[in-house]
Amino acid sequence: MKFTINRDHFVQSVQHVSKAISPRTTIPVLTGIKIVASEDGVTLTGSDSDISIESFIPKEDEDIQLVEIEEPGSIVLQARFFAEIVKKLPEETIELTVADQFATTLKSGSSVFNLNGLDPDEYPRLPEIEEDNVFKLPADLLKNIIRQTVFAVSTVETRPILTGVNWAIEEGQLMCTATDSHRLAMRNVSVETNTNELSFSNVVIPGKSLNELNKILDDNNELTDIIVTENQILFKAKNILFFSRLLDGNYPATKNMIPTQSKTSVTLDTKKFLQAIERALLLSRDGKNNVVNLKTIGNGQLEITSVTPEVGKVTEDIVPLEFAGEELRISFNGKNIIDALKVIDSTDVKIDFTGAMSPFVMKPTEHDNMLHLFSPVRTY
Amino acid sequence: MKFTINRDHFVQSVQHVSKAISPRTTIPVLTGIKIVASEDGVTLTGSDSDISIESFIPKEDEDIQLVEIEEPGSIVLQARFFAEIVKKLPEETIELTVADQFATTLKSGSSVFNLNGLDPDEYPRLPEIEEDNVFKLPADLLKNIIRQTVFAVSTVETRPILTGVNWAIEEGQLMCTATDSHRLAMRNVSVETNTNELSFSNVVIPGKSLNELNKILDDNNELTDIIVTENQILFKAKNILFFSRLLDGNYPATKNMIPTQSKTSVTLDTKKFLQAIERALLLSRDGKNNVVNLKTIGNGQLEITSVTPEVGKVTEDIVPLEFAGEELRISFNGKNIIDALKVIDSTDVKIDFTGAMSPFVMKPTEHDNMLHLFSPVRTY
Numbered sequence: 177m178k179f180t181i182n183r184d185h186f187v188q189s190v191q192h193v194s195k196a197i198s199p200r201t202t203i204p205v206l207t208g209i210k211i212v213a214s215e216d217g218v219t220l221t222g223s224d225s226d227i228s229i230e231s232f233i234p235k236e237d238e239d240i241q242l243v244e245i246e247e248p249g250s251i252v253l254q255a256r257f258f259a260e261i262v263k264k265l266p267e268e269t270i271e272l273t274v275a276d277q278f279a280t281t282l283k284s285g286s287s288v289f290n291l292n293g294l295d296p297d298e299y300p301r302l303p304e305i306e307e308d309n310v311f312k313l314p315a316d317l318l319k320n321i322i323r324q325t326v327f328a329v330s331t332v333e334t335r336p337i338l339t340g341v342n343w344a345i346e347e348g349q350l351m352c353t354a355t356d357s358h359r360l361a362m363r364n365v366s367v368e369t370n371t372n373e374l375s376f377s378n379v380v381i382p383g384k385s386l387n388e389l390n391k392i393l394d395d396n397n398e399l400t401d402i403i404v405t406e407n408q409i410l411f412k413a414k415n416i417l418f419f420s421r422l423l424d425g426n427y428p429a430t431k432n433m434i435p436t437q438s439k440t441s442v443t444l445d446t447k448k449f450l451q452a453i454e455r456a457l458l459l460s461r462d463g464k465n466n467v468v469n470l471k472t473i474g475n476g477q478l479e480i481t482s483v484t485p486e487v488g489k490v491t492e493d494i495v496p497l498e499f500a501g502e503e504l505r506i507s508f509n510g511k512n513i514i515d516a517l518k519v520i521d522s523t524d525v526k527i528d529f530t531g532a533m534s535p536f537v538m539k540p541t542e543h544d545n546m547l548h549l550f551s552p553v554r555t556y
Numbered sequence: 557m558k559f560t561i562n563r564d565h566f567v568q569s570v571q572h573v574s575k576a577i578s579p580r581t582t583i584p585v586l587t588g589i590k591i592v593a594s595e596d597g598v599t600l601t602g603s604d605s606d607i608s609i610e611s612f613i614p615k616e617d618e619d620i621q622l623v624e625i626e627e628p629g630s631i632v633l634q635a636r637f638f639a640e641i642v643k644k645l646p647e648e649t650i651e652l653t654v655a656d657q658f659a660t661t662l663k664s665g666s667s668v669f670n671l672n673g674l675d676p677d678e679y680p681r682l683p684e685i686e687e688d689n690v691f692k693l694p695a696d697l698l699k700n701i702i703r704q705t706v707f708a709v710s711t712v713e714t715r716p717i718l719t720g721v722n723w724a725i726e727e728g729q730l731m732c733t734a735t736d737s738h739r740l741a742m743r744n745v746s747v748e749t750n751t752n753e754l755s756f757s758n759v760v761i762p763g764k765s766l767n768e769l770n771k772i773l774d775d776n777n778e779l780t781d782i783i784v785t786e787n788q789i790l791f792k793a794k795n796i797l798f799f800s801r802l803l804d805g806n807y808p809a810t811k812n813m814i815p816t817q818s819k820t821s822v823t824l825d826t827k828k829f830l831q832a833i834e835r836a837l838l839l840s841r842d843g844k845n846n847v848v849n850l851k852t853i854g855n856g857q858l859e860i861t862s863v864t865p866e867v868g869k870v871t872e873d874i875v876p877l878e879f880a881g882e883e884l885r886i887s888f889n890g891k892n893i894i895d896a897l898k899v900i901d902s903t904d905v906k907i908d909f910t911g912a913m914s915p916f917v918m919k920p921t922e923h924d925n926m927l928h929l930f931s932p933v934r935t936y
Contacts, residue, residue: 254867257838264835280868287835291868455644455667458637487634488660488671 177249177274179213181233182242183265183284186218189231190259192416193222195388196229197255205298208252211272212296217243221302222255227385228302229392230417251280252294261289303419305410307403311345311369314397315413321352322390324363324519324546329383330356340380342427343404348372353430354383359512360430360549361519368399379404380427385420392416434549435535438528442478443498443541446525450517452492456482457510459490467553468510472503482510497524506532507555513538516548557629557654559593561613562622563645563664566598569611570639572796573602575768576609577635585678588632591652592676597623601682602635607765608682609772610797631660632674641669683799685790687783691725691749694777695793701732702770704743704899704926709763710736720760722807723784728752733810734763739892740810740929741899748779759784760807765800772796814929815915818908822858823878823921826905830897832872836862837890839870847933848890852883862890877904886912887935893918896928 193209201207201224210221217234235243251274262270265284273281278293313321322341330338341354345367352363389411393400401412404422411418456468460482473479476499480492506529517525522540529536538548573589581587581604590601597614615623631654642650645664653661658673693701702721710718721734725747732743769791773780781792784802791798836848840862853859856879860872886909897905902920909916918928 257867261835261838264831264838266831286873287832288871289835289839289868290871292866451644451646452667455641455669458641458644459669486672487637488669491668491670493666 177213177251178246178272179218180244180246180269180271181218182240183262183268183270185233185237185242186270187259187263189218189220189233190255190262192231192392193220193229194255194259195391196222196224196227198224199256201225203300205252205294206300207255208294208299209255209258210250210252210296210299212250213243213245213248215245215248217245221299223300223302225300226382226421227388228417228419229388230302230419232415234415249274250296251278252296252299253280253291254294302417303405303408305403305405305408305419307401309369309371309374310401310403311350311367311374312399312401313350313365313367315393315400316395316397317365318400318411319390319393319395320521321350321363321365322386325352325354325361326383326386326390327515327519328354328356328359328361332356337380337423337425337427339384340382340423340427341386342430343379343381344377345369346375346377353427355428355430355549358509358551359516360433361516362430362547362549364545376404378427379409380423380425381409381420382423385418389418389420392418433535434547435528435530435537437530438501438537439531440472440501440504440529441499441526442496442529443524443526444494444496446517446520446523449494449525450514452480452494453510453513453517456480456490456492457514458482459484459487460510465553466509466511467507467555468513469505469507469555471505472499474503498526501529504529504532506536507553508536508550509553512550516550520546520548557593557631558626558652559598560624560626560649560651561598562620563642563648563650565613565617565622566650567639567643569598569600569613570635570642572611572772573600573609574635574639575771576602576604576607578604579636581605583680585632585674586680587635588674588679589635589638590630590632590676590679592630593623593625593628595625595628597625601679603680603682605680606762606801607768608797608799609768610682610799612795614795629654630676631658632676632679633660633671634674682797683785683788685783685785685788685799687781689749689751689754690781690783691730691747691754692779692781693730693745693747695773695780696775696777697745698780698782698791699770699773699775700901701730701743701745702766705732705734705741706763706766706770707895707899708734708736708739708741708928712736717760717803717805717807719764720762720803720807721766722810723759723761724757725749726755726757733807735808735810735929738889738931739896740813741896742810742927742929744925756784758807759789760803760805761789761800762803769798769800772798813915814927815908815910815917817910818881818917819911820852820881820884820909821879821906822876822909823904823906824874824876826897826900826903826920829874829905830894832860832874833890833893833897836860836870836872837894838862839864839867840890845933846889846891847887847935848893849885849887849935851885852879854883878906881909884909884912886916887933888916888930889933892930896930900926900928 212219220231267285271283280291280293282289350367403410478494483489522542524541592599600611647665651663660671660673662669730747783790858874863869902922904921
């Protein structure tokens with residue numbers, strides 16, 4: 177194998193596929209990046225068998241030559257340091273040559289790296305996925321959906337299914353749900369499908385996969401194709417394939433957990449509410465489980481407090497934009513509220529409480545495609 | 557005590573004095589910040605008994621009122637979270653009130669923090685320093701001197717004196733030296749003194765103190781007063797006093813360690829040499845102690861190599877700007893060379909070798925106020 181490649185494009189591809197590679201893999205060849213040179217260009221692959229990422233560098237892009245293939249072929253090179261080696265090479269192009277015994281040479285200007293390659297035939301094949309059921313989302317919207325739900329997944333393995341985000345499609349509506357059983361985030365969006373009959377309900381994508389995908393996707397409105405199979409999901413963006421295993425098991429039914437009535441309802445300025453909770457959290461972070469107290473103090477006013485006996489107490493007075501219903505006294509995990517407030521793209525939020533011991537719902541006021549649910553915390 | 561203070565100035569002062577505070581102190585009151593309000597303004601103090609920092613906020617600065625004192629007094633408040641509390645308060649000004657039992661209230665807009673204060677009478681006094689022997693350095697030059705030497709101090713406590721930078725003044729010349737016994741950095745500079753007879757030789761400032769001082773000093777050319785006593789050094793910048801304990805013991809004589817002859821001499825482009833060593837280090841970082849090999853390959857050319865058998869080999873060819881003397885083959889710690897190259901403010905550097913087993917000297921070509929010495933590494 178022998179080719180010359182544009183360094184910057186090579187660096188970016190190496191960084192992309194490296195996101196799938198874990199140094200703790202039990203399959204030695206998966207510590208490497210597979211590089212395949214064909215007549216069309218160069219394909220890189222990284223995988224930890226849960227996530228697999230393929231990045232393609234075409235021979236030309238917008239009339240600029242990116243790769244010159246002298247001899248097609250393939251090799252696997254240790255991912256460790258490889259991104260840094262490539263990034264630090266002195267010239268704009270890099271020549272990669274593979275000789276006998278997978279002996280690989282990277283040349284750039286006066287710099288020469290001789291690297292021990294691995295046998296590319298040992299590298300596992302990527303799953304083959306039939307593209308019958310495809311739906312599409314612009315990359316920037318997909319990134320938003322991920323950001324607005326993935327923070328709420330569980331980070332403990334006691335119920336593995338909760339470490340993923342549940343995706344369901346019904347009548348052209350994608351509904352994404354994440355919960356760690358103390359809080360829940362839900363996001364709806366209309367999607368383009370290639371068939372009106374596309375529907376599924378128990379597709380659970382590992383939170384880790386979505387976080388890595390989010391890092392790789394460009395923030396533009398180019399459409400990403402999404403294909404779901406029995407146990408895999410594939411995201412196809414420009415020159416990138418991102419495969420993720422799906423989680424086994426049944427995602428809990430969450431729809432009927434959401435209260436439909438309200439006993440106390442307040443509308444708040446999102447930013448001011450966020451900052452007040454952030455200040456209250458300063459005195460409840462340590463060993464106090466982030467517990468923040470909220471109570472009505474008459475005249476439709478709210479008071480937020482938090483106490484750490486050794487340090488002191490913080491009191492925040494808030495005048496809601498709107499207030500309706502009963503007086504209330506409730507405690508909750510302030511950090512969960514902050515996580516949600518940070519992803520709500522609305523100037524104001526509306527919170528509906530159904531009593532001190534019942535879950536409460538927070539929604540943006542400006543649109544209806546997002547909902548956050550929180551359990552209260554018992555403080556007595 | 558009661559005063560109202562500009563939040564941004566208060567935040568900055570709290571951040572400055574916090575740099576001296578260690579949560580692991582054995583003196584409980586030193587986990588706090590001492591705040592003293594007098595007719596002139598507010599003084600904050602932080603200390604871990606090695607370093608003490610005092611920051612003063614005057615009543616007015618450039619005709620802008622910063623503090624309004626209603627009642628002078630003093631208090632000690634827990635440093636933990638305090639910087640963050642102050643930073644997150646909602647309004648431009650903060651009202652601080654101390655009532656009985658050191659009960660302190662911070663008020664800003666609709667936000668109220670009630671904090672448990674500590675008795676200010678328990679706070680240790682700062683050392684009193686006689687200002688007989690003062691010399692001056694512009695803050696930006698002082699920052700440079702620190703940056704160009706402190707990286708070379710020892711980070712292990714086997715010879716505690718080497719964890720500091722040695723300062724000596726003779727005939728108006730300040731000479732700063734740092735060494736970890738494998739490499740040495742030396743920096744000379746002319747200073748203004750209030751007496752021509754100012755001279756000292758065994759002033760050893762802890763590297764940690766210099767690093768903290770460097771973070772606090774503004775990058776401008778305002779003069780900093782420096783006062784040295786038996787066991788303390790004091791830096792006086794605008795509204796800041798920075799005290800550091802000096803290290804006990806005798807700093808080793810370093811002058812006669814520096815070779816005066818040369819068997820092989822090369823002049824190199826600083827940036828190209830730095831990048832070549834950085835690439836060579838990519839294959840010698842892990843368990844290879846950063847060993848990089850350099851040899852002459854005839855025609856006045858150099859080759860830099862580094863090998864990790866499991867991974868591969870890197871070869872860098874360099875054509876020196878100038879070459880004189882014998883052929884050479886030497887190995888050294890590449891990271892030490894990089895540390896020095898990063899602080900050398902000269903386009904080219906000159907290296908003088910005195911054989912494969914002897915220390916070698918690297919100097920900027922553009923001026924004579926800096927010198928770096930390195931021990932070679934035995935590789936056979």
